[in-house]
Amino acid sequence: MRSTLVRHVLAAMLSISPLGDAKAATVSDPxxxxxxxxxxxxxxxxxxxxxxxxxxxxxxxxxxxxxxxxxxxxxxxxxxxxxxxxxxxxxxxxxxxxxxxxxxxxxxxxxxxxxxxxxxxxxxxxxxxxxxxxxxxxxxxxxxx
Incomplete structure (x- = not known):
């Protein structure tokens, strides 16, 4: 399960475009x-x-x-x-x-x-x-x- 989670996190990080900073901010915003x-x-x-x-x-x-x-x-x-x-x-x-x-x-x-x-x-x-x-x-x- 942990390796699946790591793959998902890595895939999400790689998919963030330079314009995706707003998306990245919401991940750390409750x-x-x-x-x-x-x-x-x-x-x-x-x-x-x-x-x-x-x-x-x-x-x-x-x-x-x-x-x-x-x-x-x-x-x-x-x-x-x-x-x-x-x-x-x-x-x-x-x-x-x-x-x-x-x-x-x-x-x-x-x-x-x-x-x-x-x-x-x-x-x-x-x-x-x-x-x-x-x-x-x-x-x-x-x-x-």
């Missing part, structure tokens, strides 16, 4: 629409000042199975926010550059309505690794463009 590892949501990642923003733009199941209405942020710990739609919610909170291709801040999890310490890392494979931590316990997943 901006874009990312599919979560489970495939149930798409998150639009963009720069917002010095931070990185991530907003839900698509859900595999946008309607609540019980009500038939758009899914709401009904697990939010703040009762005033429980009626907002999941599509449009900002997930990244104060996600600041921590290293090359790595950002650190907080992430909101609409599944349980909680916010966790988080890191987002753009991997050499082109995936976006998103981790959330509760104390010393961390879990993460890789998103694809």
């Amino acid at each position: 901006a874009g629409v990312w599919l979560t590892q489970s495939g149930d949501a798409k998150i639009k990642v963009s720069r917002c000042g010095s931070a990185l923003c991530g907003r839900v733009v698509w859900l595999k199941e946008p309607l609540d199975k019980k009500t038939g209405k758009p899914q709401l942020d009904d697990h939010n710990s703040n009762p005033a926010l429980r009626s907002r739609k999941i599509i449009g919610i900002s997930l990244f909170i104060d996600m600041q550059a921590a290293a090359s291709n790595k950002w650190s801040g907080k992430i909101y999890n609409a599944d349980d309505g909680k916010t966790y310490a988080s890191t987002v890392t753009l991997l050499p494979s082109g995936h976006l690794n998103v981790q959330g931590c509760m104390g010393t316990l961390c879990a993460g997943e890789d998103w694809t463009r």
Whole structure:
């Protein structure tokens, strides 16, 4: 598998034309629409000042199975926010550059309505690794463009 990856990377590098610098820049830029590892949501990642923003733009199941209405942020710990739609919610909170291709801040999890310490890392494979931590316990997943 590793040799296949190396061949793909080399082929991509050789195919970049002198005008392809913009393409090359996007490979190291996390901006874009990312599919979560489970495939149930798409998150639009963009720069917002010095931070990185991530907003839900698509859900595999946008309607609540019980009500038939758009899914709401009904697990939010703040009762005033429980009626907002999941599509449009900002997930990244104060996600600041921590290293090359790595950002650190907080992430909101609409599944349980909680916010966790988080890191987002753009991997050499082109995936976006998103981790959330509760104390010393961390879990993460890789998103694809």
